[in-house]
Amino acid sequence: GDLDDPTTDPFDVARAAADHIAEVTGVPGHDVALVLGSGWGGAAELIGDVVAEVPTHEIPGFARPAVAGHVATTRSIRVERPDGAVRHALVIGGRTHLYEGKGVRRVAHGVRTAAAAGCETVVLTNGCGGLHIGWRPGQPVLVRDHINLTGTSPLEGATFVDLTDLYSPRLRKIAQTVDPDLPEGVYAQFHGPHYETPAEVKMAGLMGADLVGMSTTLEAIAARHAGMEVLGISLVTNLAAGISLQPLSHEEVLEAGQAAGPRISELLARIVTS
Numbered sequence: 001g002d003l004d005d006p007t008t009d010p011f012d013v014a015r016a017a018a019d020h021i022a023e024v025t026g027v028p029g030h031d032v033a034l035v036l037g038s039g040w041g042g043a044a045e046l047i048g049d050v051v052a053e054v055p056t057h058e059i060p061g062f063a064r065p066a067v068a069g070h071v072a073t074t075r076s077i078r079v080e081r082p083d084g085a086v087r088h089a090l091v092i093g094g095r096t097h098l099y100e101g102k103g104v105r106r107v108a109h110g111v112r113t114a115a116a117a118g119c120e121t122v123v124l125t126n127g128c129g130g131l132h133i134g135w136r137p138g139q140p141v142l143v144r145d146h147i148n149l150t151g152t153s154p155l156e157g158a159t160f161v162d163l164t165d166l167y168s169p170r171l172r173k174i175a176q177t178v179d180p181d182l183p184e185g186v187y188a189q190f191h192g193p194h195y196e197t198p199a200e201v202k203m204a205g206l207m208g209a210d211l212v213g214m215s216t217t218l219e220a221i222a223a224r225h226a227g228m229e230v231l232g233i234s235l236v237t238n239l240a241a242g243i244s245l246q247p248l249s250h251e252e253v254l255e256a257g258q259a260a261g262p263r264i265s266e267l268l269a270r271i272v273t274s
């Protein structure tokens with residue numbers, strides 16, 4: 001079915017996507033899903049052995065690559081836990097952002113596919129702007145809660161879903177056991193693709209946000225609706241507009257993402273295997 005056709009049930013497409021993944025990877029069921037945002041690219045290989053790699057656009061319901069020539073792949077990772085137990089992680093590549101205008105169904109399709117593939121947990125990572133001067137680029141922050149400023153929802157119809165403790169206190173506790181220095185914050189999603197003005201960053205701060213980004217909140221809502229436990233981790237790649245006096249150079253942002261790579265990938269690997 002085609003997600004752009006309103007008569008299509010998005011969960012049928014997620015089922016078809018999960019069946020395709022099981023068939024192509026040879027892994028009948030996955031346990032944990034990871035969505036890797038800006039700066040998190042290197043985490044997958046540190047988590048375990050890549051069992052199979054699937055071009056994401058070949059999976060039913062996933063959009064063609066947003067960036068021409070950049071073929072996103074979805075990987076099945078075999079994770080060996082300290083106690084010897086084996087788990088299968090599904091690293092969803094090719095996240096669709098709301099600002100691409102492809103509709104909320106495509107934004108939510110990755111997590112719905114993961115749920116259909118058997119995942120009971122999803123780790124949503126992202127790159128974002130920080131509102132605290134002490135959170136320098138490269139700082140990972142656990143998402144404690146979110147503020148959805150997109151004005152929309154991944155859910156359709158009278159789908160009333162409770163979002164209390166949406167970001168699992170259990171998983172956050174595990175993450176902070178792995179890295180006790182890990183701060184927590186509230187993540188606000190703006191529609192994008194433009195960045196915030198200094199006044200909008202100030203507004204977000206007054207509303208209680210600590211981080212601003214353009215992803216994650218709709219995926220988290222869809223993941224909760226699909227019955228998954230959710231962990232969110234942000235990587236501060238820049239100080240949000242107006243927080244620091246001089247605008248950060250794009251090079252500094254990219255540098256920060258690269259430099260943080262090993263630390264955040266190690267963190268993610270230890271959380272996933274714990």
Ligand SMILES: Nc1nc2[nH]c(I)nc2c(=O)[nH]1
Nearest residue numbers: 127128129212213214237240
């Ligand atoms: N909205 C928003 N999204 C972001 N993504 C990244 I990387 N940095 C930012 C930022 O400063 N604001």
